Amino acid sequence: MAMAGAGSAAWAAGDSLGQTVKQATNWTAILMFGAFVIFTLFITKWAAAKTKSASDFYTAGGGITGFQNGMAIAGDYMSAASFLGISAAVYLNGYDGLIYSIGFLVGWPVLTFLMAERLRNLGRFTFADVAAYRFAQQPIRIFAASGTLVVVAFYLIAQMVGAGQLIKLLFGLEYWMAVIIVGTLMMIYVLFGGMTATTWVQIIKAIMLLGGASFMSFMVLLKFNFSPEALFAKAVEVHAKKDAIMAPGGFIKDPISAISFGMALMFGTAGLPHILMRFFTVPSAKEARKSVLWATTWIAYFYLLTFIIGFGAIVLVSTNPQFTESPGKLFGGDNMAAVHLASAVGGNVFLGFISAVAFATILAVVAGLTLSGASAVSHDLYSVVIRKGTATSLEELKVSRITTVALGIIAVILGIVFERQNIAFMVSLAFAVAASATFPVLFMSVLWPNCTTRGATVGGFLGLLTAVVLTVLSKSVWVDVFHNASAIFPYTSPALFSMTAGFVGIWLFSITDNSARAQLDREGYEAMKVRSETGIGASGASGH
Amino acid sequence: MEDKLVQRIKADPDYHTLVSRRSTYGWVLSVIMLVVYYGYILLIAFNRDLLATRIGNGVMTWGIPIGLAVIVFTVLITGIYVRRANGEFDELTARIREKALR
Numbered sequence: 001m002a003m004a005g006a007g008s009a010a011w012a013a014g015d016s017l018g019q020t021v022k023q024a025t026n027w028t029a030i031l032m033f034g035a036f037v038i039f040t041l042f043i044t045k046w047a048a049a050k051t052k053s054a055s056d057f058y059t060a061g062g063g064i065t066g067f068q069n070g071m072a073i074a075g076d077y078m079s080a081a082s083f084l085g086i087s088a089a090v091y092l093n094g095y096d097g098l099i100y101s102i103g104f105l106v107g108w109p110v111l112t113f114l115m116a117e118r119l120r121n122l123g124r125f126t127f128a129d130v131a132a133y134r135f136a137q138q139p140i141r142i143f144a145a146s147g148t149l150v151v152v153a154f155y156l157i158a159q160m161v162g163a164g165q166l167i168k169l170l171f172g173l174e175y176w177m178a179v180i181i182v183g184t185l186m187m188i189y190v191l192f193g194g195m196t197a198t199t200w201v202q203i204i205k206a207i208m209l210l211g212g213a214s215f216m217s218f219m220v221l222l223k224f225n226f227s228p229e230a231l232f233a234k235a236v237e238v239h240a241k242k243d244a245i246m247a248p249g250g251f252i253k254d255p256i257s258a259i260s261f262g263m264a265l266m267f268g269t270a271g272l273p274h275i276l277m278r279f280f281t282v283p284s285a286k287e288a289r290k291s292v293l294w295a296t297t298w299i300a301y302f303y304l305l306t307f308i309i310g311f312g313a314i315v316l317v318s319t320n321p322q323f324t325e326s327p328g329k330l331f332g333g334d335n336m337a338a339v340h341l342a343s344a345v346g347g348n349v350f351l352g353f354i355s356a357v358a359f360a361t362i363l364a365v366v367a368g369l370t371l372s373g374a375s376a377v378s379h380d381l382y383s384v385v386i387r388k389g390t391a392t393s394l395e396e397l398k399v400s401r402i403t404t405v406a407l408g409i410i411a412v413i414l415g416i417v418f419e420r421q422n423i424a425f426m427v428s429l430a431f432a433v434a435a436s437a438t439f440p441v442l443f444m445s446v447l448w449p450n451c452t453t454r455g456a457t458v459g460g461f462l463g464l465l466t467a468v469v470l471t472v473l474s475k476s477v478w479v480d481v482f483h484n485a486s487a488i489f490p491y492t493s494p495a496l497f498s499m500t501a502g503f504v505g506i507w508l509f510s511i512t513d514n515s516a517r518a519q520l521d522r523e524g525y526e527a528m529k530v531r532s533e534t535g536i537g538a539s540g541a542s543g544h
Numbered sequence: 545m546e547d548k549l550v551q552r553i554k555a556d557p558d559y560h561t562l563v564s565r566r567s568t569y570g571w572v573l574s575v576i577m578l579v580v581y582y583g584y585i586l587l588i589a590f591n592r593d594l595l596a597t598r599i600g601n602g603v604m605t606w607g608i609p610i611g612l613a614v615i616v617f618t619v620l621i622t623g624i625y626v627r628r629a630n631g632e633f634d635e636l637t638a639r640i641r642e643k644a645l646r
Contacts, residue, residue, distance in 0.1 A: 095595075098611045099588065105615060106581045109622045113570040113577075117629070229602045236603045246605040247596030248588045255589040262585050286630050293626045300619045304612070527550045533563055534553065534637050536644060 026171050028352030033171070036208075036360050037185060043200045047193035054383075054396040057194035058125040058375050059280040064199055066287035070294020072199045073278050075206030076368050077104075077295070078302050080361040081162060081427065083209065086303070087338035090310020091318070094235070094245025097310050099252065101303035103262055107269030108296040115270055116292045117285035118446050118532040126372075127276040127438065128380045131445050134524030135453040136517055140441075141380040143460045147437045148273040148376035150464065151430045153414075156369050156407075158426040160415025163362040169332045170339065170355040176416050182363055183412035189367045190374065190404045195281060198367045205364040208357045210298065212342070212350075213305040219345035220312030235314040240328065245314075257492040264431045264495035271434030271442065274372035285535050306338075313337035316344045366411065374403040425476035428493060432471060436463035436498035444506045446532060449525040452518040455510025463502025470494030553644045562636045566629070573625055577618070584614050 051057055064072070082104070090097030123129040128144030160179055167178035189197045224230040236243045252258040269275065279288050317323045317330065323340040325331050330340060342354035378400040383391045391399075441460040444451045471477060473489040510518075531537050553559050587610075588595060595607030 095605075095607055095611070098608075099585075102581070102584070102611060102614050102618075105618050106577060109577045109618055109625070110574055112622050113574045113625055229604055232608075233603045243603055243605075246603055247607050248592050252585065252588045255586065258585045258589050259582065262582065266581070286634055289626045289629055293622050296622045297619050300615050303615060526554065527547070529563075530550050530553050530559070533566070534559070534640055534644075536549070536553070536641055 026352060026355060028348055029171055029355035032352045032356035033359050036204075036356055040189065040197075040201050040204065040360075043204075044189050044193035044197040047196035047200065050196055051192070051194040054125070054379070054393040054400065056196065057397050057400050058277070058371075058379065060195040060199055062281060062283050064281040064287075066282060066290025067294055068199065068203060069278055069282050069287070069291035071206050071298065072202040072281075073275060073291060073295035074298035074302070075202035075209070075364055076275060076278065077299055078206065078209055078361070079159070079365050080166060080358045081158075082302075083213065083306065083361065084166075084335045084338050084358065086306040087309045087313060087341075088334045088336075090307055091313045091337040092334055093249050093251065094239070094241070094311070094314075095247055096249045096251035098303075098307055099248060101306065103265035104269070105296070105300055105303060106262075107266040108292060108299065110266060111270040112289065112292045112296070115442065115446070116279060116288045117535075119276060119279045119442075120282065120285045120288035121532045121535040121538045122446070122528065123280050125277075125280060125379050126375050127273060127442060128376070128384075131441050131456065132384075133445065134528045135445065135456060135521055137384050139453055139457040140445075141384050143441070143457050143464075144438070145376040145380040145385075147433060147441075147460065147464055148380075149373060150468070151271075151273055151433050151438070152369050152373040152376075154426040154430040154433075156366060156373070156411050157414050157418055158423050158430075159362055159366050159369070160411050161418050161421075161423050163359070163366070164415055164419060166358055166362070169336065170358065175419055179412055179415040182359075182366060183408050183415070185363055186366045186370055186411075187405060187408035189363075190371050190408075191401055194400075195277075195371060198364070198371055199278075199281060201360075201364045201367060205357070205360045206298065208353075209361060210302060210305075212354050212357050213302065213309060215350070216312065216338075216341060216345055216354075217305045217308040220308055220316070220341070223316070231308075231311055231315065235311045238319050239314050253492070256496065260491050260496035261493040263499055264428065264435050264493045266435075267439045267495070267499065268431030268433075268435035271438030272430075273376065273434075273438065274368045276438075277368075277372050277375065285538075309338050309341060312345075313341045317341050320344060370404055370407050370411070373407050374400045377403040422476075422480050424480065425471060425474070428476065429467065429471045432467040432493060432495050432498060433464055435495050436467040436502045437461070440499060440502035440506055444503070444510075446528070448510075449522060450510055451506060452510045452513040452515075452521040454513045454515065454518065455506045455508070458509040459502055459504070459506025462505035463498055466501040467494050467498035470498060549644060553640060556640055556643060558636055558640050558643070562633060562640065565636075566633050569625065569628065573621055577621055580614060580617055584610070 055061055086097055086101055089100055119127065119130050122133050128141050131144055132140035160182065163182045164175045164179040167173050168175045189201055221231065224234070232246060236246065239245050282288050282291055317337055317340040318328065323330055330336050339351065339354055343351040378396050382399045383389065383396045437460050440463055441456050445456050470489045471494055473487065474491070474494065475487040478484050478487045595605060595610060597606050598604065599606055
């Protein structure tokens with residue numbers, strides 16, 4: 001996700017990175033980033049030679065190992081937004097940043113226990129393969145593709161805008177130039193290298209990011225002789241909020257918001273299309289489980305690091321006039337806390353490295369998002385709905401590529417258009433839709449025998465619409481974007497309500513469904529269950 | 545999947561053992577994870593002061609080790625499931641497959 005591209009409280013606030021000022025061109029960073037790009041372009045070339053069929057394009061032929069996939073999934077999830085944003089949240093509020101991180105972590109076990117192996121056993125290329133397994137293909141595929149495109153669109157715009165602003169700040173490039181560079185590179189990776197290239201780009205970037213963040217945390221702890229107590233004590237001393245940073249602050253305002261927000265993060269993770277897609281790249285359910293265990297481990301480790309980095313920034317950055325344009329105000333805004341810390345502990349070279357990592361991070365995530373969007377269009381809409389399964393692998397591959405280019409161009413245009421907009425709500429909306437539309441449909445179709453085509457489709461769209469409408473009526477859109485006085489929907493996240501709407505919708509429209517199709521849907525449950533549990537009949541590696 | 549194969553597997557007692565064991569295990573662990581996470585969240589919502597209380601004489605509060613424990617717990621519980629699934633459950637599955645596809 002680019003964090004799964006998840007945003008963070010500070011990044012989500014949007015304001016600090018809203019109007020970034022172009023900095024002097026940072027040549028060290030540009031050179032390092034250039035090296036990363038050249039290396040990954042070679043990988044793409046290697047991957048291109050291996051990408052000959054639709055199966056190769058969507059799932060790298062199913063030959064990715066559990067460990068590699070785990071790293072790639074973690075890479076998808078550890079976005080620039082989470083690295084910068086969570087560090088910034090910790091920098092600003094201390095403990096609240098940890099609460100935020102934990103929310104993003106706890107969805108993984110749920111995904112492991114309930115969905116990971118079943119997804120692998122039932123699906124082929126997209127999660128719609130799983131959701132539509134025993135149902136009529138057309139309606140479910142259309143719903144799944146719509147849901148995917150909504151999630152991908154919002155996520156992608158947020159990433160592109162973030163990329164443009166970040167690069168403008170770090171590399172000293174013009175905003176539109178940065179957006180075009182990201183869009184073009186992303187298109188090249190996906191177009192030529194498909195899932196193979198995007199997986200390896202994610203892995204490399206994850207290693208760079210974890211390595212860089214580990215080094216920063218190490219250096220921070222070193223300064224305090226590896227005594228967390230000493231680090232925290234100093235932070236309390238210098239921070240404006242004093243020891244309020246050692247305990248929960250205003251992040252969790254009321255129980256309903258807390259629960260709703262927690263639900264969006266927990267179940268949204270299990271509904272993000274570009275994460276779900278990665279479960280089809282491994283050869284078996286066993287490897288799927290290993291992937292998710294590794295991913296969870298890396299992501300947990302990453303959140304521990306961002307916590308230390310945030311505190312490190314309090315101590316080493318906020319007190320240093322080199323980084324503050326005025327007391328308490330960082331150059332470039334609070335989201336730059338981690339970047340300034342990189343400079344503080346590792347000098348200009350390490351700053352260049354971290355800047356390159358931030359750019360690489362965004363690039364890898366937008367590539368993954370584009371791939372999942374392209375596969376929804378080419379596999380779900382074109383191959384199944386329009387061509388009714390008669391398209392050849394090559395035809396499907398061609399449509400995937402055309403869609404990739406189209407998505408790339410749209411992403412660049414929208415990224416440029418939204419430059420000055422407050423895009424804070426977009427990532428939360430993506431998560432809310434994933435939690436309220438994708439997850440309920442997947443969950444019910446695989447685990448509830450009475451679920452029918454009509455129930456899943458109607459309930460799914462209900463969840464989707466509720467999430468979108470409530471988000472529009474909430475503070476982040478109704479007040480911050482449309483400038484109304486107060487929000488109609490008072491809570492931080494619509495998930496509690498939209499997920500309920502989704503589940504109730506699926507349930508209601510299934511039990512009242514007495515059509516002939518419903519009969520088939522219910523009868524198909526047993527065979528689906530056998531395959532989901534045993535994997536017999538599931539597509540294997542490099543041949544599916 | 546062809547109907548005969550499905551019927552044969554459904555008649556296999558090993559299949560039912562696998563399904564019920566894994567289902568129970570998955571659900572129980574999911575509920576535990578939910579309780580731990582939402583317990584933590586509700587603790588913050590309703591008893592913020594507990595987490596703000598200092599441990600000992602320094603600045604360290606209970607919130608920090610509790611939060612870190614939730615993170616570590618998340619990884620451990622995932623590991624526990626995967627260990628059993630990759631071991632016992634996969635062995636059962638292999639037996640079922642072997643019998644069914646014979």
